[in-house]
Amino acid sequence: MRARSEPAWKPKKDLTVLNRDIPRVDGPEKVTGAAKYTHDIRLPRMVYARFWIHPYPRLNLTKVDVAPALKVKGVVYVKALKEAGEDVRYQGADAAIAVVAAETPEAAEDGLRAMIIEAEELYPPMVTAEQALDESSPKIGRGGKNVNVREERGDEEAANIALDTVDVLIEESYSLPVQHHVCLETHGSVVDYRGGDEATVYTSIQNVSGTNASAARALELDADKVNVITHHMGGGFGSKFGIGIEGSTACRIAKELGRPVHLMLTRGDEFLMGGNRSGSQQTIVGGASKDGRLVALVAKADRFGGTGGGAFAGLPYIYKVENSFFESRSIYTATDSSRAMRAPGHPQASFGMESMVDELAFAVGIDPLTFRKQNLEDPVYHRQLDRVAKEIGWDAHPNKTEPGAVDGTRQVGIGFAISQWGSRSRPGSQCEVRIEPDGRITSTTGTQDLGTGSRTYVAAIVAEEFGLEVGDVTARIGESAFPTSAGSGGSVTTGCSAPAIKDAAHNAREAFEARIAPMLDAEPGQLVWRGGEVISAQDPQKSLTWKQACAALGSEPLSAMGEWQEHLRSQGVHGAQAAKVEVDTVTGELKVLKMVFIQDCGLVLNRLAARSQVNGGQIQALSYGLLEARVHDPDLGLMLTDNLDDYKIAGVQEIPEMISIMDDDDDRLAVMGMAEANCIPGHGAIANALFNACGLRLRDLPLTADKIIMGLSDRS
């Protein structure tokens, strides 16, 4: 037996499938509606369940009478999740007072409305930072506090002393509102349990392999008897790592009724309890020397993560500052906890830092591109910034060191920002490649495709290994019964699963070669897999078609497992953003004309899917920058934007020309996830472009027309 050789990615020039534009393998299914998302699952005798969520955050329940719901035709199940006398502590899952299940969604809703739930509302509702920070307010946060210091970095005294020496000093506050994930598919599960000791749980989750244990617990079944399925998913963005109370409740109802249960959150419930990206308020004091060196920075950031701690990447973020101090605090409110959301903490930190850097650049009179490069050590950022500057047309742009004027015309501006992401990965993911005697070949792993395109490389990596086309390989993903794969968070998906897929393909090829090499009078390892054939390296006359080779397996399929291999992955993504905007200095209309983003990410498995991720990241940042904000009434405690009319996200008309570039100067021949760095800097670059266009510096997102108009009328 030959010693096993190490799998390795082929050099880019030798790749025939990977590192090219590969259309998604499930594209046709998705566009024809054949793809079944959790929401679409319909099962015999299935019931629809819904929560009764109280809209007010802090309550003392005085009456919980769910019985009237049972009188509604079609209602088959009601249950109080809280009793009279109990408290509701925050808006969100804690305010789910009862649940109902019925033969139709309409009957379920009628059932909810028939219940009698009364409560004393505790004042103040504690939905704003002002309420949390008010000395006289009740203490509702973690550890009986409304404020917790989370992180301190650097020497404040030294940084303050350094600030005294700078040529230019700027002190400003920057703020970002709470943002929602707005997954097109809301959270929820369809639990198929009809008695017995087995169940299938369809769920919209970004952590398939890690979910059967919790589902089994809720169902009181053995974990190996519960298969969790997420074949298709309408987005997660970090908000869907666990089945949540919506999933466990669905499991319990199914167990009690012995009938399948469909429990998907309504859009309104999704806004109230589906998680969010924490807001932030940052005070930054920055100082630079005349020649454009960042000398000192003192930054204090508050995170608004509801009952959660919120997230905030440290400052000075990526820039090199000689003396810096950073402190962050969590401010607790009685609202739904923040969750991970696409690059947690980074879009907030990036906005504050990139705004400050831009302000200092203009204050010292050095153009913002040069200023940035002067304060960045990593040469990757230099080349990336130069590239986006070229694509956006910076050279020909007039406003280099002075912004345009407010003169009644439309003004064009350009802004920059940068980003980073770790894209780490970890051991544990596995994959099985199986070749059938009839020529079928499958690649099976428990990973999930959130809409990102991961399913496509599950097939493509194997196709590359055997010289096949992507369509020849069937990717099977999204079941907890499949070989384990990592949850999709922090851009680990590709770094965790692709090495295991590659390893399985490699192992399958070696085993296959051992079987068929003799038929070609060749040694294993001396075969070439190309164009649907396997060819002897010594004697190219000797070859088998893929089908012939598979038939040689006899009656049993060939199966090989693969494991995560550290050397097949790398980590560390850099990104640079440029944005070009046009602002109407009469009406304040801000239009983003163009966005350019470049990033590196080692070996790009599928260039089309990667660019699509970059497009999506830029759009999410644009939407954050231009429109998105959660709004509460501070007195009534109600969330006023719990729907997609009032929580505005960008639509087609907002989308500018977009250029998404893979940094091909990156020569790391290893893979990593790549979908976070691109959603970090966009809104900062747009805010900087607005300033560049007309001299209006807005430090409070979103950059809506009302703020721009007021700012412009102050200036003119």
Add this chain to the structure above:
Amino acid sequence: MKAFELQNPVTLAEAARLLPTKEGDESARLLAGGQDLLTELKHHLVEPDRIVNLKHVPGLDAIEWGADGGLTIGALVTLQDLAEDERVRRELPILAEAAESVGSPQIRAMGTVGGNLNQRPRCWYYRNEHAVCLKKGGTECFAYEGRNKYNAILGGGPSYIVHPSDLAPALVALGAQLMLASPDGQRQVAAEDFFTLPSEGNVLRETVLAPNEILARIVVPPPASGMKSTYLKFQERSSYDFALSAVAVCIWMDGKKVKEVRMVLGAVAPKPWRVKRAEALLAGRELDADALKAVGEEALRGAEPLAENGYKVPLTKGLIVRALQKLS
């Protein structure tokens, strides 16, 4: 939404007879394209027992031109049909632009002219079932001291909604007449008099329409020759959105001088806000920088912004300038 009985009358009179007669009786509601009513039903803002579907009444979906050049628009004409009508686009661009500015293509394909004029406010508090505000029979306008970025700067009190319709300011500017049918016959009301301020009428409604009246047709009188017109709407999100502010202008020029102008503001007041004094100020003047500045000042005179909607003042002034520049 609450279960209801769907009724499909085939004449206007029959439809009107199916509607409640008493003010405050919410047992039945008229349905046209459903783009507003369905959202109200889903959010339980109204819970009628019966829905009276107007769509089976024939003859209400026509755009007709009289021999005199006047235009009659049936209440069931869709916004899309109005926006795409060649002659409307040519002769009454203000109307085509207003119709085209509504919502998204899907909304325009379903939404009707009658439904557009009779749609209910979009105020955050009105639309939130749990906020029992003045408009929903409560005692307080929560927007007044609450979150009021989208609310009224003119004509507010005791309610501070803005009228959401894009067609309304355009029709008021055009001097349109509304034909209202009831079981007792028909009456005609000028578009300008159709909409009411909360301080003038019933705070629960935005128009003078009686509970059993139906808007059947809209008549736009033939404009005096030489009219130029435009509807300029500013929205926060261009993909689809209600107006933050809008300006409807019909103007007649005499060389470089303004002969006559009619100007109506949208999304700044609880009803389409005609600015007669600003109109008068322009008569006989050239549209120079001074005039443009003065007309903006005059149009917004008396504006009383709330905490979060002061931007509507400069915005509206800016739109007025843009609209007049476009037409001159």
